Amino acid sequence: MESNWTSPWLFLVYSVVKPIFGTLILVFMYLIILGGVQDQTLFSFMFIGNAFYMFVAQTMFGVAYVVQEDRERFKTLKQVYIAPISYFMYIVGRAISKLAITALAVVITLIFGVAFLNVGVDLGATDWLLFGVGLFVGLLCVVVIGVALAGITFLTARHSSGINEGIAGLFYLFCGVVYPMTVLPSWGQTIGMAIPFTYWLEMMRRALAPGTDFSAISGLGGYSNLEITALLLATTVVFLIISVAIFRYADHLARKKGKLDMNSTY
Amino acid sequence: MSDAIEVKSVTRVFGGNGKGPAKALDDVSLSVKEGELFGLLGPNGAGKTTLIKILATLLLPSSGQVKVLGYDVEKEVDKIRPRINMVSGGDVGGYGLLTVRENLWMFSQFYGIPTKEANERIDHLLKLFALDDKSNAKVRTISTGQKQKMNVIRGFVTEPDVIYLDEPTLGLDVNASFAIRTYLRKWVKEQKGKTMLLTTHYMVEADELCDRVAIIDKGKILACDTPINLKRMLRRSSTFDVETTIFPEIESMGRLAGVEGFQVKQLGDKVVTRYVVEQESVIADVISAIQSKGGKLTSLSKTEPTLEDVFIHLVGRGLE
Ligand SMILES: Nc1ncnc2c1ncn2[C@@H]1O[C@H](COP(=O)(O)OP(=O)(O)OP(=O)(O)O)[C@@H](O)[C@H]1O
Ligand SMILES: [Mg+2]
Numbered sequence: 001m002e003s004n005w006t007s008p009w010l011f012l013v014y015s016v017v018k019p020i021f022g023t024l025i026l027v028f029m030y031l032i033i034l035g036g037v038q039d040q041t042l043f044s045f046m047f048i049g050n051a052f053y054m055f056v057a058q059t060m061f062g063v064a065y066v067v068q069e070d071r072e073r074f075k076t077l078k079q080v081y082i083a084p085i086s087y088f089m090y091i092v093g094r095a096i097s098k099l100a101i102t103a104l105a106v107v108i109t110l111i112f113g114v115a116f117l118n119v120g121v122d123l124g125a126t127d128w129l130l131f132g133v134g135l136f137v138g139l140l141c142v143v144v145i146g147v148a149l150a151g152i153t154f155l156t157a158r159h160s161s162g163i164n165e166g167i168a169g170l171f172y173l174f175c176g177v178v179y180p181m182t183v184l185p186s187w188g189q190t191i192g193m194a195i196p197f198t199y200w201l202e203m204m205r206r207a208l209a210p211g212t213d214f215s216a217i218s219g220l221g222g223y224s225n226l227e228i229t230a231l232l233l234a235t236t237v238v239f240l241i242i243s244v245a246i247f248r249y250a251d252h253l254a255r256k257k258g259k260l261d262m263n264s265t266y
Numbered sequence: 267m268s269d270a271i272e273v274k275s276v277t278r279v280f281g282g283n284g285k286g287p288a289k290a291l292d293d294v295s296l297s298v299k300e301g302e303l304f305g306l307l308g309p310n311g312a313g314k315t316t317l318i319k320i321l322a323t324l325l326l327p328s329s330g331q332v333k334v335l336g337y338d339v340e341k342e343v344d345k346i347r348p349r350i351n352m353v354s355g356g357d358v359g360g361y362g363l364l365t366v367r368e369n370l371w372m373f374s375q376f377y378g379i380p381t382k383e384a385n386e387r388i389d390h391l392l393k394l395f396a397l398d399d400k401s402n403a404k405v406r407t408i409s410t411g412q413k414q415k416m417n418v419i420r421g422f423v424t425e426p427d428v429i430y431l432d433e434p435t436l437g438l439d440v441n442a443s444f445a446i447r448t449y450l451r452k453w454v455k456e457q458k459g460k461t462m463l464l465t466t467h468y469m470v471e472a473d474e475l476c477d478r479v480a481i482i483d484k485g486k487i488l489a490c491d492t493p494i495n496l497k498r499m500l501r502r503s504s505t506f507d508v509e510t511t512i513f514p515e516i517e518s519m520g521r522l523a524g525v526e527g528f529q530v531k532q533l534g535d536k537v538v539t540r541y542v543v544e545q546e547s548v549i550a551d552v553i554s555a556i557q558s559k560g561g562k563l564t565s566l567s568k569t570e571p572t573l574e575d576v577f578i579h580l581v582g583r584g585l586e
Contacts, residue, residue: 073362074359074360074361074362075357075358075359075360076359076360076361078322078324078352078359079352079357079359079373079417079420080373080376081323081324082322082323082324082347082350082351082352083347083373083376083377084344084347084348084376084377084378085375085376085377085378090376255323255324255325255326256326257281258280258319258324258325260324260325261319261324
């Protein structure tokens with residue numbers, strides 16, 4: 001994946017361009033299959049959800065990848081691990097740098113959508129408070145889940161990217177990223193309602209595209225902005241507690257089983 | 267003086283692989299005093315690295331108690347980590363995209379050392395280990411030995427109170443090894459309260475450097491004393507180098523009655539065998555056994571015991 005990048009510039013371009021292409025390919029498939037934008041509301045729903053989901057995918061893979069890369073490519077994992085800086089905070093730091101790079105990709109994607117595909121983002125009418133709070137809490141959630149995955153990566157050498165993809169895939173499936181949650185069976189919707197990203201994406205859509213009414217399709221139309229914010233906060237707290245617990249347990253287990261400097265090549 | 271390292275009845279078992287669990291450490295107890303340069307000497311797989319990993323908070327013991335600087339390695343890592351560091355000889359770790367200097371600086375930041383101070387220490391150590399011409403080279407472009415030197419510097423930049431060095435001179439050239447050995451000795455002796463635990467395969471290194479040495483094999487400590495006292499253990503035994511032609515079943519010679527230690531080195535068409543024997547008279551039996559197997563004696567000499575002989579005596583075989 002991100003191996004062998006010799007120039008930081010190349011790395012930056014790659015980190016930005018790759019997710020943008022990933023997102024746009026999906027958009028174009030949508031357009032080709034449906035022969036154009038049939039329903040502008042649904043299209044904006046999908047486009048914005050997809051753009052923000054880049055944060056989830058990129059950061060969660062990226063953070064777990066840090067552990068693998070530190071352990072096997074740079075061989076610095078044990079050196080960092082025994083340093084007084086907590087490994088938790090080290091991962092948070094690396095995750096934030098991933099977020100910053102991904103933010104560039106998200107912005108470029110949104111600009112593209114507004115300029116060429118008539119996505120209903122209206123910066124003049126944007127609810128910046130809703131946007132700011134939602135973005136902050138949502139990204140916090142992305143980071144802590146990433147840390148938990150990093151902890152799991154301590155324990156697994158080869159299969160960890162499979163686990164990460166699985167988890168990111170679950171979020172993709174249940175959180176109303178590219179299609180409204182309402183197409184899911186009711187148990188699927190229940191799962192979706194327990195995951196913070198569902199509310200996060202809804203908040204991003206409401207804040208950025210106040211002129212588009214998603215209430216009919218999103219399945220969350222019954223909640224006010226304040227209620228959505230409260231739901232995001234509540235689910236984030238739960239995820240935060242679970243993630244910290246997973247990290248701590250994985251950390252302990254890794255020391256117990258001697259996994260901190262293993263190498264998947266043997 | 268208080269103990270910097272306290273290890274009490276530590277056993278470490280690694281997962282079974284079907285063959286039953288392997289004990290990398292088997293009921294090990296030892297203590298290292300503050301200000302001491304302590305050596306761990308043992309053949310491959312003896313458990314040296316395992317012990318160092320436990321002391322460095324990387325690995326938990328399966329049972330037993332370990333304290334570093336008075337703190338428990340399981341429960342009080344936050345108290346221990348700011349004051350320790352570790353360097354392994356095989357270690358060529360480093361962020362390839364950063365320069366040598368940036369790498370060292372970054373690690374100093376993980377220890378919260380102010381940049382100015384960190385840079386001064388880095389400059390000093392880079393010069394000392396003759397790595398200053400590579401300070402601005404990317405880590406991925408420097409040689410393995412240079413990476414290792416960088417890692418030795420990484421260990422000392424944080425000025426730990428306890429440092430663990432796992433074969434720090436492994437694979438380094440003569441000059442670099444010498445520079446490092448000199449530095450290690452000075453580091454412990456010229457500062458108060460600095461403790462060092464060193465593992466090595468080089469007997470001479472252990473003999474020259476260490477205040478005390480523990481000889482470890484198969485997870486057990488066989489002896490632990492000053493190099494002088496260890497050598498004194500062999501006072502009653504004698505050590506002979508016997509040079510012969512090659513003859514069959516050389517290995518069986520080690521099982522002769524009265525032979526306590528045995529090490530064979532082949533040199534061209536000759537074999538030099540070192541015998542540690544209970545008493546001098548045993549060597550006569552050795553020589554007649556050689557002749558009965560068809561070997562020809564070409565030279566025989568008595569030698570002073572070295573730390574290596576102690577090792578051969580205790581472990582029953584040499585390091586190589
Ligand atoms: N992660 C691990 N999983 C399983 N077994 C292990 C692990 N680490 C070490 N061992 C086993 O524990 C024993 C001791 O290994 P250790 O690395 O401590 O030896 P050592 O004394 O450092 O040897 P060397 O001189 O070769 O470095 C060996 O038998 C080794 O196979
Ligand atoms: Mg070792």
